[in-house]
Amino acid sequence: MAEPFGLVAELTYRCPLACAYCSNPVELSRYRDELSTGQWQRVLAEAAGLGVLQCHFSGGEPLLRRDLADLVASAHDLGLYTNLVTSAVGLSRPRAEQLHAAGLDHVQISLQADEPALSDRIAGTASFARKIEAARVVKELGWPLTLNVVLHRGNIGRIPEIVACAQELAADRLELANTQYYGWAWRNRAALLPSRAQLDHAEEELRAARAGAGLDIRYVLPDYYSRYPKPCMGGWGARQLIVTPGGDVLPCLAAHTLGLPRASVHEAALAAIWAESPVFQRFRGTSWMPDPCRGCERREIDFGGCRCQAFQLTGDAARADPVCHLSPDHRLITEAVAEAGKRGAAEPLAVRPHR
Numbered sequence: 001m002a003e004p005f006g007l008v009a010e011l012t013y014r015c016p017l018a019c020a021y022c023s024n025p026v027e028l029s030r031y032r033d034e035l036s037t038g039q040w041q042r043v044l045a046e047a048a049g050l051g052v053l054q055c056h057f058s059g060g061e062p063l064l065r066r067d068l069a070d071l072v073a074s075a076h077d078l079g080l081y082t083n084l085v086t087s088a089v090g091l092s093r094p095r096a097e098q099l100h101a102a103g104l105d106h107v108q109i110s111l112q113a114d115e116p117a118l119s120d121r122i123a124g125t126a127s128f129a130r131k132i133e134a135a136r137v138v139k140e141l142g143w144p145l146t147l148n149v150v151l152h153r154g155n156i157g158r159i160p161e162i163v164a165c166a167q168e169l170a171a172d173r174l175e176l177a178n179t180q181y182y183g184w185a186w187r188n189r190a191a192l193l194p195s196r197a198q199l200d201h202a203e204e205e206l207r208a209a210r211a212g213a214g215l216d217i218r219y220v221l222p223d224y225y226s227r228y229p230k231p232c233m234g235g236w237g238a239r240q241l242i243v244t245p246g247g248d249v250l251p252c253l254a255a256h257t258l259g260l261p262r263a264s265v266h267e268a269a270l271a272a273i274w275a276e277s278p279v280f281q282r283f284r285g286t287s288w289m290p291d292p293c294r295g296c297e298r299r300e301i302d303f304g305g306c307r308c309q310a311f312q313l314t315g316d317a318a319r320a321d322p323v324c325h326l327s328p329d330h331r332l333i334t335e336a337v338a339e340a341g342k343r344g345a346a347e348p349l350a351v352r353p354h355r
């Protein structure tokens with residue numbers, strides 16, 4: 001068993017935005033508790049002791065934690081590379097300077113689209129102008145800037161404009177990540193899933209926009225349109241761990257949906273949870289796999305795909321990810337894709353999550 005490489009510290013599920021593809025729990029009222037500053041500092045020290053090299057401060061919106069700079073400073077002092085994953089709402093110049101002084105290494109800002117009205121509609125709140133202002137502050141302070149845009153049928157037709165926006169902001173990297181369908185995105189799948197025609201067009205535009213763009217563009221393939229699933233999280237309990245606002249420790253962002261035994265920093269050390277807890281052991285490696293993954297030559301490449309997607313679609317987290325064309329449940333994907341092909345290009349988003 002390898003050491004974990006990355007820690008995702010979900011400091012809070014509170015958030016000023018209301019994106020329809022949010023990966024936070026759907027039943028938010030069950031997750032109100034938050035670790036104290038001291039408890040997070042203990043988690044960070046245990047993570048560093050376990051071999052973690054990168055800490056992603058995430059949420060919800062991590063800027064809503066008043067102690068964020070203290071936590072960044074603690075992580076920095078422990079030798080961790082620190083990344084702030086933020087909507088940028090609340091990233092004023094004084095706050096940014098405070099985080100800079102604390103040693104923050106990198107900033108990732110979510111952008112919902114390149115165009116103000118569309119971006120604000122997707123975010124569920126007026127936020128585009130503040131994001132752009134914050135992105136400029138990030139560059140002025142000399143941080144590397146990643147822009148992350150979650151793609152869906154409401155914005156996938158704007159790839160050239162989104163790339164131009166990233167260029168104008170002098171972003172170092174642009175992540176174009178197609179929506180993953182669990183949590184809120186699962187509830188809103190009919191409104192979010194692009195058609196094959198939209199996708200083909202977007203990929204053509206991406207090829208053209210990439211040439212001479214002068215920035216690193218990462219495009220995450222939409223797995224509903226792939227023959228094989230993605231190796232979610234690089235394998236279960238293989239490279240990353242997530243600590244939720246209340247102190248639960250998970251192998252992936254959606255593992256709370258699977259009904260597995262809970263592991264909490266209130267009850268055990270991070271090292272013991274990583275090595276021995278049932279939640280991390282359940283799908284680690286390949287011995288848990290049923291057919292067709294058990295005998296498949298790709299089992300060490302994609303690890304049978306995403307456990308949370310398998311559970312979401314079939315009710316059984318141990319089945320092959322239905323995205324795989326070899327899965328006996330693959331029709332669940334082809335049916336959804338066929339439905340998406342019948343819908344118009346810009347349907348309104350159906351369900352709004354929390355604020």
Ligand code: SF4
Nearest residue numbers: 293296298299304324
């Ligand atoms: Fe991956 Fe399983 Fe499909 Fe093989 S059968 S490609 S291991 S999901």
Ligand code: FES
Nearest residue numbers: 232252306307308
């Ligand atoms: Fe949980 Fe993919 S999101 S395994």
